Amino acid sequence: MRKIVPAAGTALALSLxxxxxxxxxxxxxxxxKDPSExxxxxxxxxxxxxxxxxxxxxxxxxxxxxxxxxDNILLQAALFKGSDGSSLGDTYSQGAGQVLKLDDQLxxxxxxxHDALIDAQEGAIIAxxxxxxxxAAGDESTSVEVYQVAKKILAPxxxxxxxxxxxxxxxxxxxxxxPTIEKPSGKEPKDLQTEVLSEGDGExxxxxxxxxxxxxxxxxxxxxxxxxxxDKNAPASFPLDNVIEGWKxxxxxQKVGSRVLLAVPTDQAYGTEKQLxxxxxxxxxxxxxxxxILGAVPxxxxxxxxxxxxxxxxxxQPSEEADGSEAPKxxxxxxEK
Numbered sequence: 001m002r003k004i005v006p007a008a009g010t011a012l013a014l015s016l017x018x019x020x021x022x023x024x025x026x027x028x029x030x031x032x033k034d035p036s037e038x039x040x041x042x043x044x045x046x047x048x049x050x051x052x053x054x055x056x057x058x059x060x061x062x063x064x065x066x067x068x069x070x071d072n073i074l075l076q077a078a079l080f081k082g083s084d085g086s087s088l089g090d091t092y093s094q095g096a097g098q099v100l101k102l103d104d105q106l107x108x109x110x111x112x113x114h115d116a117l118i119d120a121q122e123g124a125i126i127a128x129x130x131x132x133x134x135x136a137a138g139d140e141s142t143s144v145e146v147y148q149v150a151k152k153i154l155a156p157x158x159x160x161x162x163x164x165x166x167x168x169x170x171x172x173x174x175x176x177x178x179p180t181i182e183k184p185s186g187k188e189p190k191d192l193q194t195e196v197l198s199e200g201d202g203e204x205x206x207x208x209x210x211x212x213x214x215x216x217x218x219x220x221x222x223x224x225x226x227x228x229x230x231d232k233n234a235p236a237s238f239p240l241d242n243v244i245e246g247w248k249x250x251x252x253x254q255k256v257g258s259r260v261l262l263a264v265p266t267d268q269a270y271g272t273e274k275q276l277x278x279x280x281x282x283x284x285x286x287x288x289x290x291x292x293i294l295g296a297v298p299x300x301x302x303x304x305x306x307x308x309x310x311x312x313x314x315x316x317q318p319s320e321e322a323d324g325s326e327a328p329k330x331x332x333x334x335x336e337k
Contacts, residue, residue, distance in 0.1 A: 025051055029127045029144055031059040038300040040078035040090035041125065041146060048141040049082040054130035056116040064122025065152045067102060072153040072235055073117070074212060074295065075100045082129070082141030096210035096297045097150040099237045117149070124149045153212050153235065154294040157259055159198040168195055168263055169223070171290055178230045179216055179259070179290040183223030188286035193263035194250045197290070200257015205296045207252045210239045212295035217328070220263070220286035227328070235292075239299045244269055244328045246287070256296050262289045269328075289328075 028049070033042035043059070067073060074097040079088035091098060100106070107114040116126050125148045133143040158177025164170055169184040205211055214235045216228040229236050240248055246264030254260055263286065266272055270282040 026055040026057045026127065026129055029057055031125060035092060035148060038093055040092040043080055043127065043144060043146055045085060045144060047084050049129065049144060050140055051129045051131060051142050054112045056112050057127045058124065059127050060125040062121030062124030062149055067117055067120050067149065067152060069102055069118060071102045073100050073102065074150040074153060074237065074297065076148040076150050078146045080144040082143050088143065095239060096299050097237065099212060099235050101234055120149055122149050122152050151295055151297055154257060156214060157292045159259065161197040161259065164195060164261060168193060168261055169288055171197060171261060181216060181218045181223065181288055181290060184220045184288055188220050189263045189265045191265060192246050192249055192268055195261045197259040197261055200255045200293065202256025203296065205240065205251055205254050205293060207240055207248065208299055209296040210237060210299040211251060211293060212237050214292040214294060215289055217287055217289045219283050220288055226283045235294050242329065247328055251291060251293065254293055256293050258293050260291045260293065262291060264289065
């Protein structure tokens with residue numbers, strides 16, 4: 001089994017479980033059915049498929065923006081068994097995609113995919129296979145991995161910021177645009193406070209969107225940072241209906257490309273220390289966030305499954321090794337505390 005970890009900070013990693021022995025090469029791989037909302041594409045190829053070296057094949061050219069070194073992209077993936085072409089799982093049914101950075105780490109780990117993506121545009125669908133994707137002893141077929149570039153994401157923001165109001169903590173940034181929230185002062189907010197520090201010119205975020213964002217969060221009581229995607233080298237991707245209430249309200253209607261300051265009261269964050277319990281992984285009390293909105297796409301509804309879902313070992317899984325960023329989740333239920 002091989003795990004693909006394209007880049008630190010991405011949640012995307014694929015666990016490959018394969019069977020059979022070899023034959024056809026990548027030339028036979030064709031796109032049989034385009035992807036649709038919540039549904040992965042279908043491919044056809046001669047089986048059993050076995051490649052002697054890592055290969056890529058463009059199944060569909062993109063028609064959007066060119067991709068460049070250093071870009072963050074929203075990527076979808078589907079896996080197919082080399083022995084018979086059957087599905088091994090996909091990310092399409094799990095949401096709007098996962099963030100991948102086109103950087104030196106990807107180039108070192110999977111150079112063929114890096115080069116194929118650098119030459120691609122938004123919307124491209126690329127197939128990949130490698131001898132490293134063969135399975136157990138005596139199993140020499142190789143899988144077909146299919147990647148779709150769902151969207152190119154804005155570069156990290158580095159714009160001039162407005163001054164914050166007297167009710168909000170001051171925010172500064174370094175030369176790269178990474179923000180720092182000064183220690184809050186005064187009483188904790190009783191209601192959600194939202195200020196746009198710099199306004200983008202993109203589309204407005206809908207409450208049903210999946211948002212791609214960089215963010216940093218601190219506790220109101222002491223100004224201590226408890227989470228930051230900036231420190232993980234990649235933005236987070238999250239459905240807006242699956243985060244804390246303060247994010248839902250504060251980010252809905254904001255424009256892509258904006259930097260937003262949120263002061264979130266306790267009842268719209270995770271709760272009090274008593275509610276959470278002393279061993280909780282969630283910060284208690286009121287929280288302050290700076291959120292850079294780098295992209296927003298409609299969250300697809302998963303298509304009804306005609307058969308049982310792939311097993312956990314077969315479906316694409318978050319890597320235990322990847323240091324992925326995760327946006328604030330909803331407050332835990334009583335059973336989770």
